[in-house]
Amino acid sequence: MRCGDFRTTYAEDMAIFETRFARWALAAFLAFLLVLPQLAASYWLDILNRIGIAVIAAVGLNILTGFTGQISLGNAAFLATGAYVTAALAGKAGLPFPVVIPLAGLTTALVGMVFGVPSLRLKGLYLAMATLAAHFVIEFTITHWESLTGGVNGISTPAPRLAGFLFDSDRRLFYLIMPLAAALLLFAKNLFRTKVGKAFVAIRDQDISAEVMGVSVYRYKLLSFGVSSFYVGVAGSLLAYQARVISPENFPITVAIDYLGMIIIGGMGSILGSVFGAVFITIMPELLRLMTGALAGTFPALTELFAALKMGFFGLTIVLFLVFEPDGMAARWHTIKNYWKLYPFSY
Amino acid sequence: MTKTIRGALLSILASAALVPAAATAQAEIKVGGIFDLTGITSDVGKPYAQGVQDAVAWVNAGGGINGKKVKLIGVDYGYKIPEAVSAYKRMVNDEKVIMINGWGTGDTFAMKDFVAADKIPYFSASFFGGLTDPAKTPYNFFIAPSYSDQIRAWLSWVKADWKDKSRNPKVAFLYGDNPYGKAPVEAGRLFCKENGIDLVDEEVLPPNFQDATSQLLNMKQKGADYAYINVTTTGVSLVLKGAKALGLTTRFGSNPYGFSEQLPLVAKEAAEGVTGVVPHVPFGTDVPGMKKIVDFHKANHPNDTHDAMYVRGWCSALAWSEVLKRADKAGQLNGEGVKKAAETLSNFDMGGLTNNVTITPTDHRSMTKTPIYQVQDGKLVKVAEYDMPRKPEWLGL
Numbered sequence: 001m002r003c004g005d006f007r008t009t010y011a012e013d014m015a016i017f018e019t020r021f022a023r024w025a026l027a028a029f030l031a032f033l034l035v036l037p038q039l040a041a042s043y044w045l046d047i048l049n050r051i052g053i054a055v056i057a058a059v060g061l062n063i064l065t066g067f068t069g070q071i072s073l074g075n076a077a078f079l080a081t082g083a084y085v086t087a088a089l090a091g092k093a094g095l096p097f098p099v100v101i102p103l104a105g106l107t108t109a110l111v112g113m114v115f116g117v118p119s120l121r122l123k124g125l126y127l128a129m130a131t132l133a134a135h136f137v138i139e140f141t142i143t144h145w146e147s148l149t150g151g152v153n154g155i156s157t158p159a160p161r162l163a164g165f166l167f168d169s170d171r172r173l174f175y176l177i178m179p180l181a182a183a184l185l186l187f188a189k190n191l192f193r194t195k196v197g198k199a200f201v202a203i204r205d206q207d208i209s210a211e212v213m214g215v216s217v218y219r220y221k222l223l224s225f226g227v228s229s230f231y232v233g234v235a236g237s238l239l240a241y242q243a244r245v246i247s248p249e250n251f252p253i254t255v256a257i258d259y260l261g262m263i264i265i266g267g268m269g270s271i272l273g274s275v276f277g278a279v280f281i282t283i284m285p286e287l288l289r290l291m292t293g294a295l296a297g298t299f300p301a302l303t304e305l306f307a308a309l310k311m312g313f314f315g316l317t318i319v320l321f322l323v324f325e326p327d328g329m330a331a332r333w334h335t336i337k338n339y340w341k342l343y344p345f346s347y
Numbered sequence: 348m349t350k351t352i353r354g355a356l357l358s359i360l361a362s363a364a365l366v367p368a369a370a371t372a373q374a375e376i377k378v379g380g381i382f383d384l385t386g387i388t389s390d391v392g393k394p395y396a397q398g399v400q401d402a403v404a405w406v407n408a409g410g411g412i413n414g415k416k417v418k419l420i421g422v423d424y425g426y427k428i429p430e431a432v433s434a435y436k437r438m439v440n441d442e443k444v445i446m447i448n449g450w451g452t453g454d455t456f457a458m459k460d461f462v463a464a465d466k467i468p469y470f471s472a473s474f475f476g477g478l479t480d481p482a483k484t485p486y487n488f489f490i491a492p493s494y495s496d497q498i499r500a501w502l503s504w505v506k507a508d509w510k511d512k513s514r515n516p517k518v519a520f521l522y523g524d525n526p527y528g529k530a531p532v533e534a535g536r537l538f539c540k541e542n543g544i545d546l547v548d549e550e551v552l553p554p555n556f557q558d559a560t561s562q563l564l565n566m567k568q569k570g571a572d573y574a575y576i577n578v579t580t581t582g583v584s585l586v587l588k589g590a591k592a593l594g595l596t597t598r599f600g601s602n603p604y605g606f607s608e609q610l611p612l613v614a615k616e617a618a619e620g621v622t623g624v625v626p627h628v629p630f631g632t633d634v635p636g637m638k639k640i641v642d643f644h645k646a647n648h649p650n651d652t653h654d655a656m657y658v659r660g661w662c663s664a665l666a667w668s669e670v671l672k673r674a675d676k677a678g679q680l681n682g683e684g685v686k687k688a689a690e691t692l693s694n695f696d697m698g699g700l701t702n703n704v705t706i707t708p709t710d711h712r713s714m715t716k717t718p719i720y721q722v723q724d725g726k727l728v729k730v731a732e733y734d735m736p737r738k739p740e741w742l743g744l
Binding site for chain 2: 041042043046143152153154156170243244245247249250306
């Protein structure tokens with residue numbers, strides 16, 4: 001019987017799904033996801049759609065921070081860019097969504113690359129401050145460019161339409177968001193089997209050696225910002241279509257911190273980790289709300305404490321993960337999977 | 348043997364969890380409540396929410412809506428628009444509420460298209476003028492004069508109070524950087540222009556500000572005689588204390604969410620002489636409608652203090668309870684029926700708690716009279732009342 005690492009061809013070595021079981025399991029999961037909207041209440045559909053959007057944006061941030069090692073606090077700003085470009089193109093110009101979503105992604109990629117230029121000179125905390133500047137600049141632009149963005153009052157986006165079919169409910173939007181998320185996830189996973197992806201990882205691991213080796217750190221850092229911001233821009237675009245009304249209040253700095261939390265908890269440098277992190281952080285406030293709602297009968301003060309509980313729990317989770325599982329939920333998932341795969345020979 | 352017993356127990360418990368859902372399917376009317384209990388306006392949001400909840404309890408104790416009980420499904424959204432939209436979706440799609448009592452300007456205005464499409468009458472605590480035109484916002488209502496009429500009334504008081512004939516009074520606006528703060532500003536600017544008042548300064552107060560010194564110094568440079576503050580009570584007291592520390596002689600005025608019995612308690616001497624818009628009477632005022640509120644308070648939470656915000660919540664709930672009664676009598680207990688019933692309110696008497704309510708299919712300005720109160724010796728005293736004409740060009744402004 002197969003035990004541990006046993007490959008006979010290069011294709012097998014590079015395969016994303018190593019066993020037939022993995023492929024079938026994924027196919028079954030996708031089929032389940034396709035059926036899910038017909039069974040779920042609209043409250044849960046709203047959450048599922050938000051998870052889908054968070055997954056795309058978390059993968060984007062992971063490409064930049066987890067795989068290329070560039071810390072970025074500008075995630076909320078790039079989400080806002082994608083969302084407002086969508087509101088402008090779809091709402092004011094009336095373009096259809098197959099045109100709007102890629103355009104929003106490309107615009108955000110350009111914006112991301114502009115704010116990524118400091119990364120050529122800065123690393124770590126200093127780069128984090130520079131990307132924080134991106135957040136404040138974009139937030140200011142949105143709040144004060146009232147003719148385009150509606151300022152603090154916000155702007156609405158019409159529902160996406162495909163040849164007469166209107167994606168106007170969460171149930172229908174799910175069929176737009178999920179396939180797009182799946183496709184983008186597959187692209188990202190594949191990206192790290194290619195030269196570009198490996199260049200990103202080389203920059204993260206040791207950028208001086210990478211430069212010496214022939215990886216153009218300048219070009220690939222900017223490309224990383226571009227690809228990452230494209231993902232986040234697409235997520236922002238879907239957010240504009242899902243929330244229908246967006247305002248600067250949808251994109252406070254806490255959103256950027258939430259996304260960093262997602263990739264830390266999920267696992268930096270892992271696509272699966274981005275998914276876990278996105279699901280966990282999006283579902284956590286809802287579960288807390290259900291719990292405080294259920295307990296509100298016996299402890300009425302809990303409803304008022306909810307906001308504080310949410311923050312406290314978020315911080316506690318990050319600390320616990322950093323201490324006990326620094327590689328995140330993805331690493332724990334792989335450990336558990338390997339245990340069962342190799343049972344009873346866990347060596 | 349134990350396994351089957353365990354399995355049986357589990358299935359009994361599981362089915363027991365389903366039973367309450369069936370038991371609540373009696374005749375009850377579900378009304379949604381979107382409140383701010385923890386956000387930046389929670390200082391006024393909490394008493395308002397308490398007022399709405401108490402009023403609903405009082406209505407239910409008195410027989411409900413023609414025998415049907417009102418079930419208020421209240422949610423705290425922390426003054427965040429995305430949370431309000433999620434709460435709205437939950438209430439309309441899952442809980443199937445018939446109408447909603449909402450709160451903030453930003454979220455109410457953001458959801459105006461949703462409520463119109465879903466036909467959910469939305470009684471907000473926001474009195475934004477942009478919600479008064481049924482051609483644009485057919486399902487939005489509120490029980491008060493609009494923020495725009497309020498600032499016009501206050502500016503009328505300024506004009507009456509200004510005694511120097513040699514020049515116009517100089518006025519400044521201090522407002523928060525959000526839709527609620529900016530709500531009356533445009534109407535205020537127009538009114539100043541048309542009535543010989545010099546608007547010399549507009550200062551924006553950032554959210555959660557702790558200190559307004561730089562804005563007040565700017566205002567001092569421009570030499571404003573009067574200033575209208577458009578934030579909530581906590582913000583107003585910060586501005587007043589800052590002004591006192593700087594020794595400003597500007598006379599301040601505030602909108603109804605910045606002015607209540609709490610203000611003299613928090614700002615102490617700095618609040619003396621400050622005027623404010625008070626569309627719903629302070630708690631304990633001797634008017635016919637106050638008796639039931641005071642009795643309810645004595646019976647249920649005698650140790651709490653209440654203020655005008657609490658009375659405001661009562662007014663809103665009492666008004667829409669009457670609307671629900673009318674809709675039920677007409678046999679139209681649905682969104683459209685409730686809207687039509689709301690538009691039948693004509694000079695509806697609120698027992699002195701607030702001015703009479705008139706809503707028509709073409710005009711959702713529920714009242715046009717605005718009382719102006721002043722803090723004298725730490726107490727709120729009514730000094731004037733101004734009735735704004737129902738000008739068509741002011742509809743929706």
